[in-house]
Amino acid sequence: MIFRGDSCRSIVFFISVIVFLVSTNGTRASELLYPLDVTVSNKDLYIVDRNVPAIWKVTDGKLSYFFKGSKEFRTPMNAVRCITTDTKGRLIAGDSSTREIYRFNQNGQPKPLTNGNILIPLGIVDDGKGNLFVTDLQLGRIWKVPADGGNPTEFAVVNAPRGITIDVDGNLLVVSSGTKSQLVRISPSGQIDVVIQGRPFQFPHDIVIDKKNIAYISDGYGKAIWKVDSSGKIEKWLSGKPFVNPVGLAWQGDNLLIADPRAKMVFQANPKGELQPLNFQASEK
Numbered sequence: 001m002i003f004r005g006d007s008c009r010s011i012v013f014f015i016s017v018i019v020f021l022v023s024t025n026g027t028r029a030s031e032l033l034y035p036l037d038v039t040v041s042n043k044d045l046y047i048v049d050r051n052v053p054a055i056w057k058v059t060d061g062k063l064s065y066f067f068k069g070s071k072e073f074r075t076p077m078n079a080v081r082c083i084t085t086d087t088k089g090r091l092i093a094g095d096s097s098t099r100e101i102y103r104f105n106q107n108g109q110p111k112p113l114t115n116g117n118i119l120i121p122l123g124i125v126d127d128g129k130g131n132l133f134v135t136d137l138q139l140g141r142i143w144k145v146p147a148d149g150g151n152p153t154e155f156a157v158v159n160a161p162r163g164i165t166i167d168v169d170g171n172l173l174v175v176s177s178g179t180k181s182q183l184v185r186i187s188p189s190g191q192i193d194v195v196i197q198g199r200p201f202q203f204p205h206d207i208v209i210d211k212k213n214i215a216y217i218s219d220g221y222g223k224a225i226w227k228v229d230s231s232g233k234i235e236k237w238l239s240g241k242p243f244v245n246p247v248g249l250a251w252q253g254d255n256l257l258i259a260d261p262r263a264k265m266v267f268q269a270n271p272k273g274e275l276q277p278l279n280f281q282a283s284e285k
Contacts, residue, residue: 032056034261037206037248041085045278047259047266048083048093048248055080055093063280066091067108073097076110082248086126086147094121094134101134101145113149123164123206125172133172135161142174142186156186163206163249167230168213175204175217183207183217183228195232206249208256216256220245225258225269238273 034051045058046066055077057066069077079097086092091104092113099119102110119138126132132145133155140159143152160178167173172186173195182204183196202221209215215228216237224239225246244262251257257278258267266278 032264032266035248035259035264035266036080036261037082038250038257038259038266039083039085039091040250040252040257041089041091045252045257045266046083046091048080050080050261053077053080055083055091058278058280061279061281063282067104067110069095076100076102076112081120082122082124084124084126084250086132087128092124092126092132094118094124096120101132103147103149111149114143114145114152117152118143118145122162123174125164125166127166127170133164133166135164135174137161140178142172156190156192158184158186158192162204163208163217165207165209165215167209167215168211173207173209173215175201175207177203177205183215183232196228196234197232200234201226205247208249208251210251216249218246218249218258220247225249225256238269238275242267242275242277 033049035047036050037048039046047056049056053069055066057064067077074097076098077095080093080095082094084092093102099116101113101121104110118134118136121134122137123135124132130147132147134143134145136143141154142156142158144155145152158174158176160176161174162177163175165173170188174184176182181194182199182201185193185195201219205218205220207215207217213230217226223243225237227235227237244260246258246260248259254271256269267275268278269275
């Protein structure tokens with residue numbers, strides 16, 4: 001049988017749609033599509049994948065779905081962008097599609113915490129005192145949210161805030177992609193101090209802190225991971241290949257995990273700065 005014209009184009013389009021659906025919403029997958037963020041809980045690794053959309057779980061090197069979102073807009077995890085664990089080891093994720101922060105229960109189901117009051121959450125940190133602090137890229141706010149849920153309150157105003165962490169003194173450290181000061185420190189009382197003047201980073205995304213109070217910052221456009229001490233002294237720690245666009249950061253013991261959505265990979269860097277990709281077995285569900 002020979003197909004011509006519109007019929008042939010329709011068949012090609014139909015096949016393309018099937019391939020797309022299988023690759024993004026099928027029950028099996030062998031690779032990450034667009035990993036944006038990563039966290040660790042009870043030795044298990046959790047990875048935010050914006051393009052599935054889903055949160056992956058890695059146990060003993062095996063990749064499986066922890067929570068698989070829908071392609072339908074305004075449904076939980078349709079546009080999941082960030083993830084962390086609280087001091088009790090519970091997973092908390094931010095989703096811009098539903099403008100919400102979710103905490104997952106023991107059955108792996110998400111509970112909304114703010115009634116849809118945070119527009120584009122890009123970073124979350126738990127202070128261990130019953131509060132979450134969330135960066136909102138769209139509104140340029142740092143929100144304070146009760147850990148068990150409730151109305152968020154404005155804690156600080158920061159233009160284009162992205163990653164957030166807490167240093168050893170209890171201050172918030174926030175990286176920004178839209179100000180002349182790309183790293184600020186916010187005291188528990190809400191006072192904002194500049195840590196780094198100017199724009200040394202091409203496009204900062206995330207930040208974590210180590211036991212020595214040294215901050216590590218991912219720079220997507222710069223294809224780099226930077227180190228910053230408490231005085232603001234900066235050092236380019238890792239850069240270049242195999243990075244394509246490093247974004248999300250998390251600690252796994254003394255090793256730094258780095259999610260790179262363009263490389264479709266999660267990398268691990270040891271304290272010596274030796275970098276290697278993490279390879280996972282294909283999921284079975």
